[in-house]
Amino acid sequence: MRIHLTHVFVDDQEKALRFYTAVLGFVKKHDVPVGEDRWLTVVSPEDPDGTELLLEPSGHPAVQPYKTALVKDGIPAASFAVDDVQAEFDRLLRLGVHFTQEPLEMGPVTTAVLDDTCGNLIQIMHSK
Template structure:
């Protein structure tokens, strides 16, 4: 068994697609119309057949309280592995990305947390 699709709830699918592709560097995998919304996934360009991230519309009534609680408590919705958190932090900060946690070493891992502009905090991490 392996993870095929994971999702992050987004306030605006088009805005999320631009952020996750143009800023974070993912590539669009699927874009299938489903009424007012889309089955919209992105993947890592390093692993185009790997796990897909579904940019899930946040229209369900339970989603907003969930997202709000996570953000208020500073809890990331998901985590992405990078080769070097400090280098990625610098690259993304240069692109105007807002970070809620600057790079922080915690034993064998370094993390930082960013705002995805779509209602989520996202952690980036690398291990030594």
């Protein structure tokens, strides 16, 4: 068994697609119209057949209170592995990304937390 698909709820799918591709560096995998919304997924360019991230519309009434509570408490909606948190932090900072947590070393793990501009906090991390 392996993880095939996971998701983040986004306020605006088009804005999310731009951020997750042009800024974070993912590539679009699927873009299928589904009523007013889309089945819109991105993948890592390093693993195009790997786990897909669904940029899921946050229209369900339970989603906004859930997202608001996570952000208020500083809890990331997802965590992405990078080779070097400091280098990725510096690259994303140059692109204007807002971080709620600068790189923080916690034993063998280093993390940073960014705002994805679509209502979520996202953690980047690497381990030694």
